[in-house]
Amino acid sequence: MRFSRAMRAGVVVTALALAVTACGGSNNGSGSGSGNTSGAPAAGSGLVAKAKTGKLTIGIKFDQPGLGLKTPDGKYTGFDVEVAKYVAKQLGVDESGITWKEAQSAERENLIKKGEVDFIVATYSITDKRKNDVSFAGPYFVAHQDLLVRADNTDITGPESLNNNKKLCSVKGSTPAQNVKDKYAKGVQLQEFGKYSDCLTPLTNGSLDAMTTDDIILAGYAAQQAGKLKLVGKGFSDEKYGIGLKKDDKEAQAAINKAIQQMQSSGEWKKALESTVGPSGYKIPDPPAITEL
Missing domain, CATH: 3.40.190.10 (Periplasmic binding protein-like II)
Structure with missing residues (x-):
């Protein structure tokens, strides 16, 4: 009788262990079976889901007048800042819910991969090499x-x-x-x-x-x-500025592309450029077509 009870207890423990293991595999994306092993954000865990909390961390430059500048009184100004605020608003996040983080050129991919920022708007040229590590939406501007x-x-x-x-x-x-x-x-x-x-x-x-x-x-x-x-005024390249985000977050890419297009068609894109970059005498170009789909 004791042996029979022990056998039954062992069966229950084993079943519970298997259930816990199965749940763990499906939730963290690192187990076998149906877990997400592609590196892409799991459904409901990407940028769009994060924006529903009303808070985002956005990477910008802190030292570029007219584009991304942290002023002595702690404010953030520039075209990239205006683009970032517009996109965040379209995702449901007010300016008060944004935490700004400095994104120096050599650190941008790591900031995204480590999750230290949700997306980056920092004169970030779209290149094939960078797309090995991150995804882009846009471009929202073409420089030279x-x-x-x-x-x-x-x-x-x-x-x-x-x-x-x-x-x-x-x-x-x-x-x-x-x-x-x-x-x-x-x-x-x-x-x-x-x-x-x-x-x-x-x-x-x-x-x-x-x-x-x-x-x-x-x-x-x-x-x-x-x-x-x-x-000097002799441009010698085309630099397509994109918004950098976690690799393969397709939902976020589509949402940000939609926000950029809305900013362009509403006139806010041109208005933002004129108020931030225009005073330098820079000729305001036409907005670029979205290519990162």
């Missing part, structure tokens, strides 16, 4: 790589004039820096800093000859340093 020089400079007129060991500054992990390495490395001394703003003092004091990144970024610095720096 250019050069920023001192106002009295006359010998730097484009990337080809950087030969003869010109000292050029860009940012580590950025598309412009990689473009220089791939196409214009011969005869150029490229120095990579952490932030574009780190280039400004050595450029103005003559320690550097030029700074390179996208024209819309450089236009903001030129306006900030009026009379000291100027934009």
